[in-house]
Every structure is written in structure tokens, then in C-alpha cells.
Amino acid sequence: MKTFGLAILGLLASVADATLQIVPGATWTATNTGQHIQAHGGGMLKVGEKWYWVGEDKTNGTAFTNVNCYSSTNLVEWQFEGALLSRTASGDTGPSRVIERPKVIYNKKTNKYVLWMHIDSSNYGEAKIGVATGDTVCGKYTYLRSERPLGFESRDSGTFVDDDGKAYLLTEDRQHGTRIDSLSDDYLTVQKNVYVWKEKYEAPAIAKKNGVYFMFASQLSGWDPNDNYYSTATSLSGPWSGWKKFADSGSKTYSSQTTFIVPVGDQFMYMGDRWVSSNLMRSTYIWLPLKLDGTTATMKNSINWVPDASSGSMTAGPSENSYEGESATLSGGAKSVSCSGCSGSKAAGYVGGSTSGAVLFSNAQSSATTRTTLRIKHMNGDSSQRFADVTVNGKTQKVAFLPNGGSDPGSSVVHVDLKQGSNEVRIVTSGTWGPDVDRVLVPQS
Numbered sequence: 001m002k003t004f005g006l007a008i009l010g011l012l013a014s015v016a017d018a019t020l021q022i023v024p025g026a027t028w029t030a031t032n033t034g035q036h037i038q039a040h041g042g043g044m045l046k047v048g049e050k051w052y053w054v055g056e057d058k059t060n061g062t063a064f065t066n067v068n069c070y071s072s073t074n075l076v077e078w079q080f081e082g083a084l085l086s087r088t089a090s091g092d093t094g095p096s097r098v099i100e101r102p103k104v105i106y107n108k109k110t111n112k113y114v115l116w117m118h119i120d121s122s123n124y125g126e127a128k129i130g131v132a133t134g135d136t137v138c139g140k141y142t143y144l145r146s147e148r149p150l151g152f153e154s155r156d157s158g159t160f161v162d163d164d165g166k167a168y169l170l171t172e173d174r175q176h177g178t179r180i181d182s183l184s185d186d187y188l189t190v191q192k193n194v195y196v197w198k199e200k201y202e203a204p205a206i207a208k209k210n211g212v213y214f215m216f217a218s219q220l221s222g223w224d225p226n227d228n229y230y231s232t233a234t235s236l237s238g239p240w241s242g243w244k245k246f247a248d249s250g251s252k253t254y255s256s257q258t259t260f261i262v263p264v265g266d267q268f269m270y271m272g273d274r275w276v277s278s279n280l281m282r283s284t285y286i287w288l289p290l291k292l293d294g295t296t297a298t299m300k301n302s303i304n305w306v307p308d309a310s311s312g313s314m315t316a317g318p319s320e321n322s323y324e325g326e327s328a329t330l331s332g333g334a335k336s337v338s339c340s341g342c343s344g345s346k347a348a349g350y351v352g353g354s355t356s357g358a359v360l361f362s363n364a365q366s367s368a369t370t371r372t373t374l375r376i377k378h379m380n381g382d383s384s385q386r387f388a389d390v391t392v393n394g395k396t397q398k399v400a401f402l403p404n405g406g407s408d409p410g411s412s413v414v415h416v417d418l419k420q421g422s423n424e425v426r427i428v429t430s431g432t433w434g435p436d437v438d439r440v441l442v443p444q445s
């Protein structure tokens, strides 16, 4: 009876988790900082039951400040754990330096985490690779050195660990072509070249399925996106196939650039960056299900989708009820404002301020009692984040709202416990200004 009860509980827990959504391109607020996640150009690894996402902190622009680490159990709700490396007074990690595309791999023999990254001067003249090690995945790392691998220029970089534990550095040599170099057994030294593509692509990432290696990379167009490509082989030393597109042609990889491919269960998730070069901290993350089948890779765009962090199943997002900000109960100084890009050409404006303008949706309907994701469509014309306290059924979270840019509202996601029937959603800011609220999208089931 007891076992039976636990089994039911386990089942309920997985059902309750099942509707948390990944919303590509939205503001993703870290659960414990109230700020948009800063882990650009990143990679991911699983340690035990937890996922760790390591990437660049772009809070203050291009110059290196931190290589950040976040953790999650479900790939949707991310907690800031700390920085693996932070700016020092001088040297490779000093002021006005460039550190990009940090990737962590775990070495079973030495029991160390090894971080490889692009190291450069502010004018990108050095073109080097750097390496650091850590004893714990999200702890402080010791920076070892930088170099040009095997004497060649190295810009965008990536890593790949094969099934046999052998690790490889993927490196962009803009003079001769993108290459794969093998690493020593301790992963700390670049050993020898394995393959060179004549194409000079960047943002390299490798995935392997059923003995087929898939190399993903982007063309060179600076911070602007382009149609990214992939090449396949049954051996890392080749022969590699010609390059093909995997996302819809002309979509510029849904306005993103590859950074990493994560194996989740027996499936794969694409991680890309949608860079905003004028204000890098507001770059967002484009994560989508990536289908690898034989020697073919395909990826479709999605507004929202639901990952299962253990099985790897990736399913379409739920249908949603939409509630307009201007039709909600507005209090303090909050009032309806015109907004050409918003649904109904209106939004709830003057949220926050000295009167703590607030937007209350008192009857947001759902047919399920579940932990899930709300999308708040919003406007923020500033160049920095705005914030609001979002209270759902009495539980409050600080949520960030990135500048939306242009006339289309941006999305910010908030992960909440909904109940069947009527739910209360309140959005308020005190003192400063919050976002204008176009509408809130609430999962139906």
C-alpha cells in the first residue's frame, strides 16, 4: 500500500512537472536573482540529476566580467550558482579582455572539471584558446593558460567528449578553416589535429547519435544571425559530408547562432544565442528540439514547448487563455495606454511608480492543477531591464522584463503553480517603473 502510494506520488510529480515550458527568445529570470539569466555562448552538462549551464555574463557588455554557472533539475527553472571565473586585476582574465564560448567537460580519470574558452584582446587580435580547471562543476576554477592551439588562430570554440571518453576541441581558425583537435587524456593539452574543414565557419558544436557525428556551425556574419549548417561523418577524422541547413531556410536559424547541442535522454536540444549586439545583456536564448535521424538534422521553430528533462521527450506547448492587461483591474496609477504593436492596440501602462500601479487578473482560468509557465507579453522601451513582483495565487516572485526593442511586445516567462478553475495573477512594481503589460497567456491544461 505504501509503495503504491509512493508510486502514485512519483507519477503526480512527473505530471506536475510536465507543463513547464521553454519559451525561446523570452526574458528568462533566474529563480534566485530576479535578473535575466547571463549565460551567453554557453554549454551544458549533467552531473547526477542536475543540469548545469555555463556561459558568459554580458551584464556590462563585451568585456569579460564572469563565466557564470546556473543549475536546474528540469531545464526550465534556473538558479544562479556563482561564477567559475571572474575578472582579475590583470592577465587573460583582466579588464578589457574577451572570454567567449566557455564549455565545461568532466574528466573521469582526474575527477576534474575542465573549462575551455576563447581568449582574446578587445580587438580580437590574439585569437587564442584558454583552459581552466575546477574541483566542482559550479565552484571556483583555476585559470591555467592561453595559447594558439598547435600554433593556429582560434576564435569561436567548442568541446566534444566521445563515448570512449576521448575529448576534442572544436576551433575556428579563420585563416585555414574550422578544425577538430584531440585533447590529452587529462583534457588539459591540445594534442593533434584530427580534421580541418576548408569552410571557415564559427560557433562549432558536435552531437553524436547512433554512430553518426553531427557538426553544427554558423557562417560568419558578426553578431547578426545567418542560416547555420551541419556536416556529418561516421569518424571524427572524416570524410565529412557537405554542409546542409537544419532550420527553415532563410529563417537565419530562427534568428540565432548555435552554441551547443545537449543530449537529453535519447533526444537532443539545440542551444543558440539571439545576440543583441547594441546591448548584449539583453541577448536571449533560443533552445529548440533538434531531430537527428540517420544523417539528417532538422529543427522547427516553436513559441513554447515542454521538455522532459529525464526522458528527453519534447512536446508542443499547451493551448493558452489570453488576458489583456488593459482589461484587468488596474490600481494605483496604472491605466490603459495605447500600444500599436500590442493585441487590441492597448496595454496596461504606468505599472509601478510612486503609486505602485498594479495590474490584477482576478479570474485567470485553467483546467489543470499543475506547475507551469505563464507568458507575460510586455513593452519596455528602456535600455535596461524593468522588474515587477508577480504574485500568482498568493506566491510572489521578482520577474525581469528585458527591453522589447521595436514595436512588438517581448515575452517574459514566470513559472507558477496554477490550480484548476480561477487563478489570481497580480503584477506590481514599487517605486520604479515596471513593464507595460500587453497580456498574460495562461496554459489551459
Ligand SMILES: *[C@@H]1O[C@H](CO)[C@@H](O)[C@H](O)[C@H]1NC(C)=O
Residues within 6 Å of the ligand: 057, 059, 060, 065, 066
Ligand atoms: C557592471 O557594472 C556596474 C557598474 O560599474 C557594476 O556595479 C557591476 O558590478 C557590474 N556587473 C557585473 C556583472 O560585472
